[in-house]
Amino acid sequence: MRLTVDGQSFDIDADPDMPLLWALRDLIGKTGPKFGCGIAACGACTVHVDGQPVRSCSLPVGQVSGAVTTIEGIGTAGRLHPVQQAWLEEQVAQCGYCQAGQIMSAVALLDEVADPSDADIDNAMGGNLCRCGTYPRIRSAIKKAAALKTAGL
Ligand code: FES
Ligand code: FES
Secondary structure, three states: OEEOOOOOEOOOOOOOOEEHHHHHHHOOOOOOOOOOOOOOOOOOEEEEEEEEEEEEEOEEEEHHOOOOEEEOOOOOOOOOOOOHHHHHHHHOOOOOEEEEEEEHHHHHHHOOOOOOHHHHHHHOOOOOOOOOOHHHHHHHHHHHHHHHHOOOO
């Protein structure tokens, strides 16, 4: 089957029931999305399908009909996505394990809501768990990223 990931097309030989996360990590080599719980409960594996955040550990690859974007496709070292830039400036990450998923949920939120309230952030980010407890810095970074985006950075 053919999968578009981070703007590139891949031919993969996968059982349609294989979780998208397995296809991304094991067949395509996109190891940015992480395996946490495997049951759509932690958000570590979050990627986008046509811009919508999905839990790739629980989505069969055969059901993916749109373009997939991973943490590896949203910015480059020379030109970070505003959310990545804000994450760095606020020094959000601790162990880092949950952060690819957190960033992908935050990117999707800011694509929908340019200036999110605390409630918007709680709604959008509630499914992304962080055992290191970086939640206050995540909230600050989302607000900073919103400002960076509005300023066109
Ligand atoms: S690994 Fe997918 S939600 Fe936890
Ligand atoms: S930074 Fe460690 S789990 Fe979130």
